[in-house]
Amino acid sequence: MKITDVKTYLTMPLDGLAWLFVEVETDEGVTGVGECTDYFSNPHLVRGIESVKSLVIGEDPANIEEIWQRIFHVYSDLNPRGYVSHLISAIDIALWDIKGKVLGVPVYQLLGGPVRDHVPLYTHPAGETLEEIVESALRMKEEGFEATKTDPFSRQRSAGKGFHGADRVERLSRKAIDEGVAVMDALRDALGRDYELMVDAHARFDVASAITMANSLEHVDLVWLEEPTHVENHDSLRQIRESTNVPLCVGERHFTRWDYIPLLQQRLVDYIMPDVAWCGGISELRRIAALAEAYFIRVSPHDALGPVSIAAGFQTCMNTPNLYKQECVSDWFPTFEKIITPMFDIRDGSIYPNDRPGLGIELIHEEIERY
Numbered sequence: 001m002k003i004t005d006v007k008t009y010l011t012m013p014l015d016g017l018a019w020l021f022v023e024v025e026t027d028e029g030v031t032g033v034g035e036c037t038d039y040f041s042n043p044h045l046v047r048g049i050e051s052v053k054s055l056v057i058g059e060d061p062a063n064i065e066e067i068w069q070r071i072f073h074v075y076s077d078l079n080p081r082g083y084v085s086h087l088i089s090a091i092d093i094a095l096w097d098i099k100g101k102v103l104g105v106p107v108y109q110l111l112g113g114p115v116r117d118h119v120p121l122y123t124h125p126a127g128e129t130l131e132e133i134v135e136s137a138l139r140m141k142e143e144g145f146e147a148t149k150t151d152p153f154s155r156q157r158s159a160g161k162g163f164h165g166a167d168r169v170e171r172l173s174r175k176a177i178d179e180g181v182a183v184m185d186a187l188r189d190a191l192g193r194d195y196e197l198m199v200d201a202h203a204r205f206d207v208a209s210a211i212t213m214a215n216s217l218e219h220v221d222l223v224w225l226e227e228p229t230h231v232e233n234h235d236s237l238r239q240i241r242e243s244t245n246v247p248l249c250v251g252e253r254h255f256t257r258w259d260y261i262p263l264l265q266q267r268l269v270d271y272i273m274p275d276v277a278w279c280g281g282i283s284e285l286r287r288i289a290a291l292a293e294a295y296f297i298r299v300s301p302h303d304a305l306g307p308v309s310i311a312a313g314f315q316t317c318m319n320t321p322n323l324y325k326q327e328c329v330s331d332w333f334p335t336f337e338k339i340i341t342p343m344f345d346i347r348d349g350s351i352y353p354n355d356r357p358g359l360g361i362e363l364i365h366e367e368i369e370r371y
């Protein structure tokens with residue numbers, strides 16, 4: 001079997017957020033689907049996929065590892081973490097899909113078989129006001145989710161120019177911290193002592209703000225505080241770690257196994273959250289999870305992208321012993337349902353396997369074209 005083409009599909013069934021899917025085609029009619037959506041970089045990624053075509057067309061799609069290594073090393077002078085690892089992810093996911101379809105088994109069987117019978121999810125409450133956020137979280141609890149994550153400090157930025165126009169190293173005022181903590185207190189009161197809560201700081205704050213924020217949240221009993229500062233400098237993460245008892249998590253801005261070595265070796269975090277569509281695909285997510293397992297750290301794949309990335313994360317999580325939960329935006333499920341078939345089997349806040357080969361889903365091309 002030979003790879004004959006790699007196609008990209010940019011589709012926007014959600015208002016303003018486009019998902020980037022990749023299909024790897026073969027001379028035997030089997031195709032595999034991957035994803036490397038990055039909302040701000042999609043146009044660059046489309047061109048990047050064009051440029052890696054010459055490295056994969058004509059190759060046997062069974063050689064997943066060889067193709068992974070080839071793309072990584074050809075781009076080694078660019079630092080193949082980040083942009084290049086997004087490209088690798090999309091191709092890698094599609095190749096695992098092809099291998100599963102050829103052999104007639106789900107990808108998690110190829111990884112060594114399941115270690116669980118379903119994958120628990122955590123989700124995000126919707127809404128802007130405290131009342132809306134609590135109402136949304138309560139609805140998700142009724143749907144069966146047992147954990148939720150929010151950015152209670154994000155209303156800060158809505159007063160400015162939005163997430164990417166905001167001050168790059170934001171300072172939190174006492175008032176902003178108090179307002180954010182009030183959101184988490186309201187969620188704790190409404191959802192109960194056992195409900196699992198996370199805070200995402202989206203890598204926005206200066207160290208002093210991050211430390212004050214973390215200590216002000218300590219009584220909420222979070223599972224983790226995510227990306228309190230930008231991730232470029234591990235010393236600042238260590239400074240926060242030494243100044244608070246709140247567990248920390250990073251990972252959506254860390255790519256490939258090599259980015260995780262210092263995090264684990266220097267004991268900088270309590271959880272990690274690689275994104276399967278960014279970190280280097282199913283192959284790399286599995287390796288990063290194994291690396292974390294050696295340090296007794298749980299993995300919780302980041303996922304705020306389209307349904308192919310959820311499918312790829314799900315397949316890997318089925319085989320990951322040190323899993324916490326997989327992230328999802330459950331309010332997007334009705335949109336997923338429009339463009340993939342079959343829709344995920346979601347019950348009580350978990351995805352259950354459908355036992356179909358490969359990733360277990362197909363894109364609905366007519367709908368992809370429509371959006």
Ligand SMILES: [Mg+2]
Pocket residue numbers: 200202226227252
């Ligand atoms: Mg995040």
